[in-house]
Amino acid sequence: MGRKPCCGKEGVNRGAWSLKEDELLSNYIQLHGEGKWRNLPHKAGIYINAKHLFSYFLVGLNRCGKSCRLRWMNYLRPGIKRGNISPDEQDLIIRLHRLLGNRWSLIAGRLPGRTDNEIKNYWNTFLSKKVQADVSKTIESEDKKSVRKYKSGTTRKVIVPKATRCTKILLSLDEGGHLKNNQCPPSSTPLDTNDGSTLESPKENHLLDMPNFSDIGIEGIFENSNMLETDDVAPMFEMEFHNLTYSLEFDDDWTNLL
DNA sequence: AACCCTGCCAACCGCGAGATT
DNA sequence: GAATCTCGCGGTTGGCAGGGT
Numbered sequence: 001m002g003r004k005p006c007c008g009k010e011g012v013n014r015g016a017w018s019l020k021e022d023e024l025l026s027n028y029i030q031l032h033g034e035g036k037w038r039n040l041p042h043k044a045g046i047y048i049n050a051k052h053l054f055s056y057f058l059v060g061l062n063r064c065g066k067s068c069r070l071r072w073m074n075y076l077r078p079g080i081k082r083g084n085i086s087p088d089e090q091d092l093i094i095r096l097h098r099l100l101g102n103r104w105s106l107i108a109g110r111l112p113g114r115t116d117n118e119i120k121n122y123w124n125t126f127l128s129k130k131v132q133a134d135v136s137k138t139i140e141s142e143d144k145k146s147v148r149k150y151k152s153g154t155t156r157k158v159i160v161p162k163a164t165r166c167t168k169i170l171l172s173l174d175e176g177g178h179l180k181n182n183q184c185p186p187s188s189t190p191l192d193t194n195d196g197s198t199l200e201s202p203k204e205n206h207l208l209d210m211p212n213f214s215d216i217g218i219e220g221i222f223e224n225s226n227m228l229e230t231d232d233v234a235p236m237f238e239m240e241f242h243n244l245t246y247s248l249e250f251d252d253d254w255t256n257l258l
Numbered sequence: 259a260a261c262c263c264t265g266c267c268a269a270c271c272g273c274g275a276g277a278t279t
Numbered sequence: 280g281a282a283t284c285t286c287g288c289g290g291t292t293g294g295c296a297g298g299g300t
Contacts, residue, residue, distance in 0.1 A: 066286090074268075074269085075268080105287075120289075124266095
């Protein structure tokens with residue numbers, strides 16, 4: 001088969017964005033909202049031409065849709081914080097990275113106003129070195145046991161840092177209403193189990209009963225999770241991922257993960 | 259003053275997954 | 280079911296600024 005490139009390279013602006021381009025993009029998105037990135041550059045040009053009465057005549061937003069999306073998400077979007085990552089944020093990034101690996105979008109989701117690109121850059125520039133230095137320092141200390149524990153990951157398995165789109169997470173309850181299992185589901189498709197049978201996707205979605213999180217704690221969630229180790233699948237219900245992360249906020253076990 | 263080196267970060271790129279045709 | 284489109288992700292690149300020689 002094959003797939004069309006996102007956009008041709010000839011005649012498309014590349015490199016740093018000008019103020020005019022930012023304005024075109026912001027105006028368009030404020031009017032029409034996000035999405036449809038592929039067609040946006042052309043439409044943004046048309047809109048501005050009409051609105052500004054020839055002031056931008058023939059000046060379309062000559063950018064790849066992908067580039068528009070990136071510019072909006074990482075720079076123009078309202079509420080973006082820039083620079084000055086606080087010690088608290090730094091600490092949170094380190095913890096989340098240890099838990100999630102290089103899943104920058106998930107990490108960014110826990111840091112309001114921060115973008116995945118910024119966190120990725122910050123990690124690559126500062127934190128990876130800092131963590132490396134901290135580990136080296138610890139190795140030199142007497143507590144070699146804890147270092148082995150830290151480095152081997154035998155007590156905590158990092159979620160595979162694979163780039164997948166995961167907006168929902170499935171969780172199951174045992175008879176007592178406690179969490180048993182969870183995974184990112186294929187949408188609307190039966191789930192394979194390790195005994196060769198399949199399970200239909202749940203007919204009804206139930207939002208997680210929040211107190212159950214505090215009953216078992218985040219550690220319990222992940223230690224019983226087939227995201228980490230098994231292929232077992234149990235009957236599930238579904239929740240939006242942001243609800244899970246919301247729950248983590250209040251769980252003392254979160255701070256004991258490391 | 260000129261050149262080189264290094265670090266930062268915005269932007270690009272290729273790819274995978276889900277949606278649509 | 281296959282082909283194609285769209286979106287979002289993480290890895291990488293390249294331009295720029297600042298410091299060092």
